[in-house]
Amino acid sequence: MRLRALVLVLAVGLLSCEEEYNYLTSVEYRPDIHDVVECDFSPTEEGWERYTCLPVFSDRDPESEPWESSGIGDFDIVQREIFGAPFYQMWYSGQAPFTGTEEIGYALSMDATNWIRHPWNPVLKTGEREGDFDRDGASVGCIAFDGRLGRYHLWYTGTNSEASGTTFGHATSTDGTLWLKDLQNPLDPFAGITSPTSISRVWGCDALYEDGLFHLWVGGVTRPDNFAGLEEFLEQTHYDVGYMSTVDGVNFDVVEQPVLLHTQHRGPQFDAEGVHKPSVFTFGDGTETDRYWMLYAGYNDVIATDDPGSNLIFIGQEGQSLGLASSNAPDSGWERVTDTPVPLDPDLTRTLDSPRAFFINGRVHVFFTDSFVDEESGEEFTGIGLGIAPFPSSEESQ
């Protein structure tokens, strides 16, 4: 009996020797985020904790450069393990003052809270030629690391206000600083799809590399071709999460129907009007719990404003919170884990957005954007927050 126990202990020890491993339970001797950060985490509800020194990253940081000094926008993070500790690589959108031009920077953290900006930022700049789809702006969509080829893939939105508007692009890099923009840009994953219930534009995405394939979950919009007035537009326009996959980063297999729907137009739920900005992480092999877990931003109010001059409708969201869903397949079967938001907003600011979630050593770690107030000037600004929770909780594992 004692010998069998010894073998079991040793076998568990050997499991920890795997390269690019993925633990299903916490490992005591590996770094615990509580022990490596400077401030405390404050408990909220249901085991969730929110970091108390927020934001962990913003344009108000002393290291912020002029090109990003007017605001931090969408971002994505790749988490790598070095000597058993998580290193976080972040690519983020920064906005320049006066011009409002967005470009993409690279930063690194070894504890999730202290970030070092790359000295060569911005690492992905706007296009230089007149017709470039990203001539006026480039903003992070999502990024994934292909561990077989050692290559980062970035999907981003480019803006050319005089030509293509805001469209979708792809770039690759082997070091995270030198990006090669795809010659096929701009990309339209939804070209040729005629289903009226399919989403038609990418509004934020998350990418996951698995076995030679990139899964992409995209926030998108389904909208009517014709409508009479703003009320009909609001009723018939839906904001849901779709799925597509790609091997090469530019040619997509699109699942036409959204995989996670908003709850109910004018409903009471926190995600009644729309869901977007998905972030998916994997946990286990899908036998005892679902394999795919999605944090997303949901909102319960859409504000549409008609501009007769430009004949455009401008859309904004209010009442944003984060939700959690899971599935055993990447492209179907997504269900909400609970009907309530993830408790990372104790002050009920309803401004949480763009979650980025990771399973690390027995916990889910969630980065998100939130609204903060500058203590000196009183100005509101957007920065990146951080929360954690044991994972899976007993509720989630059922």
Added chain:
Amino acid sequence: MTRIALLLACALLFGCGGSGDSGPRCEQVCRKFVNVCGWPAWTSVEQCKRGCLEDMYRRSDANEVLDCYAAAADPPTTEAVNAAVDEAVARGVYDSGISQGTFDRAAALSQMTEQMTCDPFAAVQCKTDAVLVRPDLPLVNEDSVGSSSPD
């Protein structure tokens, strides 16, 4: 059964099979990461070393990988700094200074030396390069090892 247990025990004691020789080098690199660079990823050299031994498990190229990590912590050579400044110039990092006539190569070299000493970006690049080479030394217990893909 006893033989299996002893084999497993030996593997663990020598730091996960193939990395048996990596112990001193892991400790050396971890002392630089934790004590010299002050990187906050680990709470102690010992914790870092344990993770290092795991990472070197089954790697026949452990010495080369550890050389890369050590170089990420050490001050760069003059040649490496010059090459990095040249590359930064080529990538347009100093464009504004060059166009305004204020670019100072000596200052750029000094700044680059500072950036390349205890450079966590270089450490991450070591990891990126390392995953291109699959660990090839024999598994001690083949059934117990799975795989995962980094996001």
